[in-house]
Structures are given as structure tokens and as C-alpha cells.
Amino acid sequence: MRMTDVLRNNIIDKLLTITNKDYLSALYHLVNTNSAEGDTVKLTEEQILMLQLSDKDIKSGKLISQSQLDKDDLQWLKDQ
Numbered sequence: 001m002r003m004t005d006v007l008r009n010n011i012i013d014k015l016l017t018i019t020n021k022d023y024l025s026a027l028y029h030l031v032n033t034n035s036a037e038g039d040t041v042k043l044t045e046e047q048i049l050m051l052q053l054s055d056k057d058i059k060s061g062k063l064i065s066q067s068q069l070d071k072d073d074l075q076w077l078k079d080q
Contacts, residue, residue, distance in 0.1 A: 015027070
């Protein structure tokens with residue numbers, strides 16, 4: 001049995017023992033909200049602009065490695 005199946009079955013077993021209506025309602029809302037995989041995120045104009053600028057930087061080669069960014073961050077923190 002896959003781990004996801006075990007988890008799902010354990011959750012179902014626990015749910016069957018809950019009688020508190022408010023608690024069940026909150027769980028239902030949580031599960032219902034997170035199961036909407038087809039939802040799209042609406043971006044603001046500013047977010048779209050930032051993504052466009054990021055694409056432009058990538059295309060022009062204006063990149064630094066994660067390790068260099070980490071070094072720069074540490075140096076900035078030391079300078080503060």
C-alpha cells in the first residue's frame with residue numbers, strides 16, 4: 001500500500017470519530033479550498049512587470065549564482 005493511501009485511510013478513520021460540527025466545518029473548508037487545482041492566480045500589473053523584467057534579465061545574461069547571492073547577502077549583513 002502506498003504511503004498516500006495509508007495517510008488517506010488514517011485521516012478517514014480520524015474523521016469518522018469527530019462529532020464537533022464547527023471542527024468538521026473548518027476541516028471541510030480547508031480540504032475544499034486546497035483541492036481546487038484548476039484555479040489560476042491573478043497577477044497585478046506590478047507583478048507582471050516584475051516577471052517581464054526578470055525574463056529580460058535572464059535573456060541578457062544578467063544572472064548570479066545562488067552561492068554568490070548567499071555570499072553577497074552575508075557581506076551585506078556584516079556591513080549593517
